Amino acid sequence: MSARSVTILGATGSIGASTLDLIEREPERFRIKALTAARSVAKLADAARRTRAERAVILDPALYADLKVALSGSGVEAAAGEEAIVETAAMGADWTMAAIVGTAGLRPVMAALGQGATVALANKEALVSAGALMTRVASDHGATLLPVDSEHNAVFQCFPHGSAERVRKIILTASGGPFRGLTRDEMAGMTPAQAVKHPNWSMGAKISVDSATLMNKGLELIEAFHLFPVGADKLDVIVHPQSVVHSMVEYVDGSVLAQLGTPDMRTPIAHTLAWPERMETPCARLDLASVGRLDFEAPDFDLFPALGLALDALREGGAAPAILNAANEIAVAAFLAGRVGFLDIALIVEKVRSCYAAPHPASIDDVLAIDAEARVRASQVVETLSR
Ligand code: NAD
Ligand code: MG
Numbered sequence: 001m002s003a004r005s006v007t008i009l010g011a012t013g014s015i016g017a018s019t020l021d022l023i024e025r026e027p028e029r030f031r032i033k034a035l036t037a038a039r040s041v042a043k044l045a046d047a048a049r050r051t052r053a054e055r056a057v058i059l060d061p062a063l064y065a066d067l068k069v070a071l072s073g074s075g076v077e078a079a080a081g082e083e084a085i086v087e088t089a090a091m092g093a094d095w096t097m098a099a100i101v102g103t104a105g106l107r108p109v110m111a112a113l114g115q116g117a118t119v120a121l122a123n124k125e126a127l128v129s130a131g132a133l134m135t136r137v138a139s140d141h142g143a144t145l146l147p148v149d150s151e152h153n154a155v156f157q158c159f160p161h162g163s164a165e166r167v168r169k170i171i172l173t174a175s176g177g178p179f180r181g182l183t184r185d186e187m188a189g190m191t192p193a194q195a196v197k198h199p200n201w202s203m204g205a206k207i208s209v210d211s212a213t214l215m216n217k218g219l220e221l222i223e224a225f226h227l228f229p230v231g232a233d234k235l236d237v238i239v240h241p242q243s244v245v246h247s248m249v250e251y252v253d254g255s256v257l258a259q260l261g262t263p264d265m266r267t268p269i270a271h272t273l274a275w276p277e278r279m280e281t282p283c284a285r286l287d288l289a290s291v292g293r294l295d296f297e298a299p300d301f302d303l304f305p306a307l308g309l310a311l312d313a314l315r316e317g318g319a320a321p322a323i324l325n326a327a328n329e330i331a332v333a334a335f336l337a338g339r340v341g342f343l344d345i346a347l348i349v350e351k352v353r354s355c356y357a358a359p360h361p362a363s364i365d366d367v368l369a370i371d372a373e374a375r376v377r378a379s380q381v382v383e384t385l386s387r
Contacts, residue, residue, distance in 0.1 A: 003031040010099035011035035012043040014204045015122045019097045033093040045070030098123040113143040120272035122148040124223045129322040130367045131226035146272040153268035154246035154259035164229045169250040173240040177211040190342045200243040200263040209332045218310020239297045305346040319358035323374040327352035330378035339386040352377045
């Protein structure tokens, strides 16, 4: 069997590093075509040298010279710029990991899907913003979209093809994040350092903050809506602090199927890498006797308003999810920069949603224009709050 060619978009992040870790354990099975990153030249060059990648691409053109120096003598081709990332995504790897954070990953993902490629999707923001357009391009080009998000990967594993009409509910589990059990007043004073300290998962800063507000689960409801054809009214969330049950599918006969495992993203990533086969991972094995108990509780929509905001956007459809997502990206960045408080994140999203509506996007350019306008509006709200 010849080695599968792999491209990793967002290779220097948390998901990118986990993907590389798995691939480097089986070098005869995979061959790296390209790796991309935003600004971490040293990390990108090191990974490209180690894996003998064909190409390494850095987003920031000002870093091109540094990347060239870091790759000199390695035989790895250096490239830079946003267009170079999109072109690289369209190079036609057998398998592409979409692990850029935010709607910045949208055009590269669309380029890969347009090649009829197999795309392992971690970049949920792209799907939230452009859902129907993205799934249509995938089906038009015969591309395969494999969910990496642990919940969606769990549902995918419990959801044999074609069984949608026999599904009563898809139940996404939520850890509840680092602020579960706090009062609103306590949350108000929480710092970025406290917000990114997730109890179960080690992840990038943006998704860690989303987990603290529960916007992550809201985005995941929209993500599930596009990945699994059951309709919004059949999607549910339950808080499960141990993050052992990664999600569940309830069928009309009363059967509930769940996928379980220790909280390590290398398990869902490996599932998409080996799919439809399986592969070994170094993940800690699940030992239920030592876990002891599994707890479940209903989410608190009053304490975590982001969840309700996401549900509203899901039900409204059209441009609403793109606006929600863009406003959230700006709000989270402002929180991480110390410009606004933790509770301001949902407030900013709510304000942008209430003052800005747009027609149903008919193209990716429409989505990007809506995204850009929502970012401007959100930045204006940030200004008023941080004064
Ligand atoms: P991260 O911040 O650790 O990494 C992001 C990667 O994208 C980096 O390689 C960075 O260089 C690159 N990048 C950032 N901005 C970019 C831009 N504008 N253009 C091009 N590249 C850019 O993030 P992460 O935690 O690895 O998350 C990546 C995606 O996967 C997110 O959409 C996140 O929601 C999703 N996800 C992550 C996890 C997790 O455990 N980390 C779990 C589920 C889903
Ligand atoms: Mg998830």
